[in-house]
Amino acid sequence: MTTTTREFFDRYHACWEDRDPDRIAAMHTEDSVFHLHLSQPPACGRTEIRAAAAQTFALVPDLVFTLVSLRAGEDFWVAQLKLTGTAASGGPVDVDLMDFVLVENGSVKEKHSYADGVAMRAATP
Template identity: 70%
Template structure:
């Protein structure tokens, strides 16, 4: 079963790398939870997951992920990433991310993402006006 979980991770990660919210949502269960633990409520269900992913790509149009570490279990994976890109405000993004993902019937049931909130806010904050 771990091979199946790894295959799901590979397909799911490819969707994030392609910045494709539709394909990301398709790999979630109908009642999935996607919670970016940075102060906002979780996205519940595929439509909300799709919107949350689309919002991420709007904030950082060239969002990329470098895998730092990755572990698999029967029905989960845990990954550490370095998120990179340039935010819509023009700031460089170099932010640590940790994901804990639960799998059910070959799809993502829950995705809990933990980011370096200080670094993320600095990268996505609007650029200050110059005098």
């Protein structure tokens, strides 16, 4: 794992932990893609990525991201995470997530998130 990629991951992960859609979007390239591979289309560009992040926090206002494992190279990382919290509907959230992120010139170029769909649908009806 490169120190630079790890440091970038830490800064990016902090934006998600702080539930800050503006900072999240700012760390993406202008033409970046963020795709939560469940049933929705990918968010393309900073405006859509910001909206997708804001929607995530609206669904689970107290969302917590716990890092389980991280592997990184010069221009990517793969992170296994545990998402917990309380859905806006009142139910508990306990979802496993895997992120594959491509980095280009110090920004996120692509972010592909793969979540436990059964747990996600149960948590956010």
